[in-house]
Amino acid sequence: MGNRAEKFSLSPPGFFPSINTIVLLAMPTLTDLPISVTPMPSHEQQAIVNSPTSRFGDRFFYLLALASAIAVVLLLLLVIGVQIRGSKLSFEAFGWSFLTTREWDPTPGSENYGALPFIYGTVVSSLLALVIAVPLSVGTAVFLTDLAPLKIRQPLVSIIEMLAAVPSVIWGLWGIFVMVPWLNSHLVPVLKSVLGFLPLFQGPCIGGSMLAGGMVIAIMILPIVTSVSREILRSVPDLQREAAYGLGATRWEVTRIAVLSYARRGLMGAAVLGLGRAVGETMAVTMVIGNVAQIKPSLFASGYTLASVIANVFAEASSDLQSSALFEIGLVLMGVTIIINIFALLLIKAFETPGSRRA
Amino acid sequence: MSALAVLCAFMVVLPLGLILYHLLSKGIGSVDWNFFTQLPKPHGETGGGMANAIVGTLELVALAMIIAIPIGVFGGIYLSEYGSEKVNFWIRFGADILNGVPSIVWGMTAYAVAVVPFGTKSAYAGGLALGFIAIPLILRTTEEVLVLVPNAYREAAMALGIPRWKIVSQIILRTAMKGLITGVLLAMGRIAGETAPLMFTIHGNMYWNHSLKEPIAALPLQIFNYATAPYDDLNRQAWAGALVLIILVFLLSASVRIFASRRRG
Numbered sequence: 001m002g003n004r005a006e007k008f009s010l011s012p013p014g015f016f017p018s019i020n021t022i023v024l025l026a027m028p029t030l031t032d033l034p035i036s037v038t039p040m041p042s043h044e045q046q047a048i049v050n051s052p053t054s055r056f057g058d059r060f061f062y063l064l065a066l067a068s069a070i071a072v073v074l075l076l077l078l079v080i081g082v083q084i085r086g087s088k089l090s091f092e093a094f095g096w097s098f099l100t101t102r103e104w105d106p107t108p109g110s111e112n113y114g115a116l117p118f119i120y121g122t123v124v125s126s127l128l129a130l131v132i133a134v135p136l137s138v139g140t141a142v143f144l145t146d147l148a149p150l151k152i153r154q155p156l157v158s159i160i161e162m163l164a165a166v167p168s169v170i171w172g173l174w175g176i177f178v179m180v181p182w183l184n185s186h187l188v189p190v191l192k193s194v195l196g197f198l199p200l201f202q203g204p205c206i207g208g209s210m211l212a213g214g215m216v217i218a219i220m221i222l223p224i225v226t227s228v229s230r231e232i233l234r235s236v237p238d239l240q241r242e243a244a245y246g247l248g249a250t251r252w253e254v255t256r257i258a259v260l261s262y263a264r265r266g267l268m269g270a271a272v273l274g275l276g277r278a279v280g281e282t283m284a285v286t287m288v289i290g291n292v293a294q295i296k297p298s299l300f301a302s303g304y305t306l307a308s309v310i311a312n313v314f315a316e317a318s319s320d321l322q323s324s325a326l327f328e329i330g331l332v333l334m335g336v337t338i339i340i341n342i343f344a345l346l347l348i349k350a351f352e353t354p355g356s357r358r359a
Numbered sequence: 360m361s362a363l364a365v366l367c368a369f370m371v372v373l374p375l376g377l378i379l380y381h382l383l384s385k386g387i388g389s390v391d392w393n394f395f396t397q398l399p400k401p402h403g404e405t406g407g408g409m410a411n412a413i414v415g416t417l418e419l420v421a422l423a424m425i426i427a428i429p430i431g432v433f434g435g436i437y438l439s440e441y442g443s444e445k446v447n448f449w450i451r452f453g454a455d456i457l458n459g460v461p462s463i464v465w466g467m468t469a470y471a472v473a474v475v476p477f478g479t480k481s482a483y484a485g486g487l488a489l490g491f492i493a494i495p496l497i498l499r500t501t502e503e504v505l506v507l508v509p510n511a512y513r514e515a516a517m518a519l520g521i522p523r524w525k526i527v528s529q530i531i532l533r534t535a536m537k538g539l540i541t542g543v544l545l546a547m548g549r550i551a552g553e554t555a556p557l558m559f560t561i562h563g564n565m566y567w568n569h570s571l572k573e574p575i576a577a578l579p580l581q582i583f584n585y586a587t588a589p590y591d592d593l594n595r596q597a598w599a600g601a602l603v604l605i606i607l608v609f610l611l612s613a614s615v616r617i618f619a620s621r622r623r624g
Binding site: 055057058060061062064065066067068069071072073075076078079082083085086135136137138139140142143144147148156158159160161162163165166167168169170171172173174176177178219222226251252255276277279280281282283287307310311314315326327330333334337338340341342345 | 360361363364365366367368370371372374375377378381382385429430431432433434436437438440441442446449450453454455456457458459460461462463464465467468470471472491494495498522523524525527528548549551552553554555558559579582583586587594597598601604605608609612616
């Protein structure tokens with residue numbers, strides 16, 4: 001959508017002596033005419049064009065639009081500024097060791113806060129979610145673009161959109177009362193007996209766990225990863241597939257070599273975008289992850305994430321220092337998501353080559 | 360290989376089926392007339408509803424829209440009609456970054472901006488937090504639909520000597536109105552279910568509140584509080600609330616679909 005509006009954005013209104021000049025420049029069919037042959041408007045048109053009200057209206061409208069656009073940038077500065085200002089106290093008290101301290105001790109007099117268990121919980125639950133969600137999403141995207149009968153494609157896309165619309169708190173509710181009991185009674189024993197030799201799958205699983213947190217995040221990022229992957233796969237040129245078929249490749253080979261490996265950078269972008277969502281996910285995770293600030297290798301142990309600790313503690317922060325520590329956790333969370341999102345946008349943009357989009 | 364892809368698609372659809380099934384089977388029993396008309400009862404007393412939370416959610420969404428629609432739509436107009444490539448790139452970039460900011464961070468921001476200075480949690484603060492989330496969403500959808508308006512419309516209007524602001528407000532916006540409303544409805548669906556931004560901003564209560572300057576209840580927050588409470592009767596209310604909330608959200612997205620599918624009139 002690069003050049004559609006350029007012709008009309010020569011300059012903001014009011015900066016030119018007369019709107020006629022803009023009109024003339026804006027008309028592609030008239031650009032070869034010299035400016036001096038501008039058709040003279042009738043008296044009424046002249047009145048509209050040059051009347052003080054219309055010039056005022058133009059300028060006012062432009063300023064309104066400009067102010068709104070600037071407001072978006074200011075909003076970004078605001079959200080970053082608030083977090084930085086809020087975390088000042090904590091940064092002065094703990095410095096960079098905040099990121100590597102395991103303790104979270106609100107006892108008055110010996111307050112000591114560190115973010116490490118929360119960083120660990122966020123990393124583990126998000127990565128687990130990616131491991132579960134990305135293969136399923138990419139598989140579904142392949143199904144949607146290359147395999148599914150045309151008739152069921154649109155309904156399936158609608159279902160995935162509905163999945164995306166389910167609020168986080170409802171996944172959390174479902175997680176508490178349906179998923180966690182099922183995990184602990186059905187899935188955990190199976191994992192233990194099959195993969196129990198790995199430290200990841202050892203120890204008791206009571207109540208909320210990293211596993212539950214990762215699962216619920218996985219469900220929540222399925223729709224975004226699927227729909228972005230689908231967009232990516234749709235933009236793989238047909239020529240790519242046809243060439244592979246022409247070489248005698250089977251359907252699986254076409255998908256694997258001509259489509260998936262061609263689109264791998266874009267698909268990675270989709271996965272990273274999912275990671276960005278996963279890291280910031282709050283309510284559902286808070287409700288199922290157990291909320292214990294510890295670092296245990298087992299997925300069956302309870303964990304705590306950056307977003308969850310803010311959700312649970314911020315409203316009842318016991319001291320200024322604690323609330324500042326939570327602002328610093330928010331700052332870490334926001335910084336990480338911003339970096340992840342920029343990375344994802346770059347990956348997707350790098351994949352999108354102009355003119356390759358399939359109808 | 361095809362079977363694998365079908366299996367993936369099935370696994371993606373499965374959670375939606377499960378959640379709808381459980382919401383209906385666990386929630387429908389507690390959704391009755393009282394649920395929509397009564398205030399919550401404390402644990403132990405039977406009956407009671409979430410009338411205040413339902414109204415509270417509607418108020419919060421309305422407040423958020425009052426904040427987000429003007430800024431989002433005018434920002435979209437700037438991107439589509441006025442901005443240069445370079446400026447647009449940075450504004451779009453900013454909006455994309457804002458879209459990725461976790462909702463809990465918006466809650467903290469609104470707390471710092473609208474709760475701390477006034478010393479009380481309020482509907483305004485909650486509406487502000489939700490509005491922050493909706494601004495980049497509306498901005499990007501507005502830009503996308505305005506760009507779809509054919510340039511010939513702008514050229515024809517300019518040739519008639521119509522002032523720029525009238526061209527935008529009366530021709531371009533009107534042509535794109537359907538798309539604009541779709542974008543706004545999508546944003547409403549997204550924020551109606553948000554809980555995290557409300558945790559520090561509205562507090563929630565059990566009563567009718569009569570002023571937007573006071574704490575207010577909201578459906579998602581009520582669901583969260585009831586779901587994490589250790590009492591069966593409150594848990595049941597949480598399921599009922601979740602059923603109502605998801606119907607609200609689905610109604611919003613259904614209206615989007617109806618709107619989008621109707622032909623340009």
